[in-house]
Amino acid sequence: MKQIIMLLVGLVSFLSSNAQELHLGATVAGEINTPSENKAKLGYSVGIKGEWNLADVSKGWFVEASAMFKQRNWKSGEYAYANDESHASAYWAYSTYSVEIPVNVGYKFPISHSVSLFAVAGPYFDVGLTGKDKAYVTNLKSVETQQTVSSNVFKDNLLNRSSCGVGLKAGLQIAKHYQVHVSYMQGFSKMFKSTQGIDGKNRDVQIGFSYVF
Amino acid sequence: MIHKKIFPLLAACLAFVALTAMFSCSEEDVFTSEHSEQKGIKIATMGQFFSQTNGITRSCGEIAEFSDMPVLQFKDAATFNATVSKLKSLSKEERASFMKTIGFDGAEQILCKADEELDSIFEIEDETQFETSLKEYQAKYKGIVAFDESDTYDVTPYLTFTDSSMTLVGNIKGYVVIGDKLIAPNNNTPNYGSVNVSVVAKSSMAAGPIQPGFRAFVNSSLTIKNGKYKSTMTLGRIVNGNSFAIKFVTKKKQFLWKKSVNASYSLNLGMSGNKGSHSNNVICPYGKDCTILNTPVETFGNPINVTVANFKSSRGNATGNANFKNVQIQ
Numbered sequence: 001m002k003q004i005i006m007l008l009v010g011l012v013s014f015l016s017s018n019a020q021e022l023h024l025g026a027t028v029a030g031e032i033n034t035p036s037e038n039k040a041k042l043g044y045s046v047g048i049k050g051e052w053n054l055a056d057v058s059k060g061w062f063v064e065a066s067a068m069f070k071q072r073n074w075k076s077g078e079y080a081y082a083n084d085e086s087h088a089s090a091y092w093a094y095s096t097y098s099v100e101i102p103v104n105v106g107y108k109f110p111i112s113h114s115v116s117l118f119a120v121a122g123p124y125f126d127v128g129l130t131g132k133d134k135a136y137v138t139n140l141k142s143v144e145t146q147q148t149v150s151s152n153v154f155k156d157n158l159l160n161r162s163s164c165g166v167g168l169k170a171g172l173q174i175a176k177h178y179q180v181h182v183s184y185m186q187g188f189s190k191m192f193k194s195t196q197g198i199d200g201k202n203r204d205v206q207i208g209f210s211y212v213f
Numbered sequence: 214m215i216h217k218k219i220f221p222l223l224a225a226c227l228a229f230v231a232l233t234a235m236f237s238c239s240e241e242d243v244f245t246s247e248h249s250e251q252k253g254i255k256i257a258t259m260g261q262f263f264s265q266t267n268g269i270t271r272s273c274g275e276i277a278e279f280s281d282m283p284v285l286q287f288k289d290a291a292t293f294n295a296t297v298s299k300l301k302s303l304s305k306e307e308r309a310s311f312m313k314t315i316g317f318d319g320a321e322q323i324l325c326k327a328d329e330e331l332d333s334i335f336e337i338e339d340e341t342q343f344e345t346s347l348k349e350y351q352a353k354y355k356g357i358v359a360f361d362e363s364d365t366y367d368v369t370p371y372l373t374f375t376d377s378s379m380t381l382v383g384n385i386k387g388y389v390v391i392g393d394k395l396i397a398p399n400n401n402t403p404n405y406g407s408v409n410v411s412v413v414a415k416s417s418m419a420a421g422p423i424q425p426g427f428r429a430f431v432n433s434s435l436t437i438k439n440g441k442y443k444s445t446m447t448l449g450r451i452v453n454g455n456s457f458a459i460k461f462v463t464k465k466k467q468f469l470w471k472k473s474v475n476a477s478y479s480l481n482l483g484m485s486g487n488k489g490s491h492s493n494n495v496i497c498p499y500g501k502d503c504t505i506l507n508t509p510v511e512t513f514g515n516p517i518n519v520t521v522a523n524f525k526s527s528r529g530n531a532t533g534n535a536n537f538k539n540v541q542i543q
Contacts, residue, residue, distance in 0.1 A: 079425055079504075137422075197452030
């Protein structure tokens with residue numbers, strides 16, 4: 001956590017020192033969380049972003065960094081517990097909150113006076129804050145019950161608190177302030193603790209909107 | 214006058230007969246009951262033998278609360294072994310009948326009674342009344358039987374030990390007395406893990422059952438094709454637990470694109486190894502992704518040979534068969 005805070009402070013300091021080229025903004029995105037080996041559910045992210053134009057280096061290039069508060073949701077496949085035609089089964093639903101910091105390098109292509117296309121790519125780092133794991137068990141009488149397995153999946157050593165991956169994003173910037181974008185983020189690290197023996201890496205598909213000042 | 218002489222004489226005779234009978238009983242072998250087949254067995258209480266700790270794995274302090282609990286006292290080890298052998302050859306009902314003749318409720322009978330009691334509670338439709346009855350039930354059997362701690366909603370009663378012999382002759386805590394020594398069950402571990410595959414190992418911190426997970430065995434997968442649908446079964450095991458499992462997936466393909474679709478599956482699975490073999494039908498209900506089998510992974514030894522026959526998906530009529538040789542259980 002300290003490393004993340006220091007990274008943030010460093011990033012803000014760096015961007016502040018280049019304030020003429022810095023544009024701050026706000027972002028909100030809806031997303032489909034579809035981790036590998038698991039099933040998709042909807043989530044969201046909201047946060048702030050900064051864009052630093054690299055006009056001195058090459059026109060059109062920019063660096064983008066964000067600090068996003070993120071809720072991810074997903075569920076496991078369904079396990080049938082009985083070796084017959086009964087309906088005893090269970091699945092697990094996860095909901096996590098985390099802070100995600102994507103740092104991207106991108107390029108803008110002007111397609112008219114007020115509209116630009118842009119594409120970015122770069123790594124992201126994610127630090128889990130808290131999260132829940134609930135089991136939904138259907139008994140032999142087809143009655144489903146819900147049970148909280150963990151109220152803090154990171155503290156209870158079910159999921160890895162930190163993760164990283166890469167993201168790709170493409171979108172339109174309209175009237176210099178408004179951005180509509182689609183992005184895909186692929187995790188490199190396993191979500192579950194190795195002791196859980198469950199595979200699964202983050203995969204998020206986002207549709208978002210940003211306002212850049 | 215005659216009456217005055219006869220009554221004292223009759224009274225004296227009766228007293229003599231009574232005393233004779235009493236002494237004959239007390240001098241007789243204390244292990245003899247009215248049934249010859251239960252000769253050498255009598256009912257005592259555990260507290261009588263707390264000073265004799267041979268074979269007890271727990272300290273007397275820990276079982277002191279059960280000092281009044283009845284326990285079967287066997288005359289000697291031979292009697293104990295003979296009784297266990299006899300009971301093993303009987304059906305559950307016959308064992309219950311045997312115990313009834315002694316006038317003793319053993320572990321098996323009390324567990325059965327507790328289970329039946331729970332069954333009747335589960336028939337209660339009113340939720341409030343159900344929960345009240347369930348709480349009373351749990352309080353009644355607290356410390357007597359074990360409940361699955363990894364699943365607070367599973368109230369199935371289990372024995373607090375796994376010793377199969379003591380299940381037959383022990384009291385509800387698994388104790389017997391041989392000679393004058395109180396003998397504890399060999400394994401004082403609740404037995405829910407050994408009989409219920411739906412129990413999965415829990416995390417050190419998590420409060421409930423955690424996701425079982427799945428690990429596929431190498432070269433143990435079979436795919437059938439039904440037009441645009443491809444259904445695959447993969448034999449493996451659950452990771453957080455000890456059972457074989459089969460993962461199923463069906464994908465529909467259109468041009469280059471594909472998507473997962475729900476289906477139900479059935480197959481006949483045969484597994485054999487150096488410890489034995491078994492074959493049975495496996496069904497995965499519609500919409501489920503993985504069937505956890507009621508078979509621990511060590512059942513057949515390692516490696517195993519697997520035969521899959523008549524693998525079918527609800528997405529078509531195609532069937533598949535396969536033999537997987539020397540499958541390593543990981």
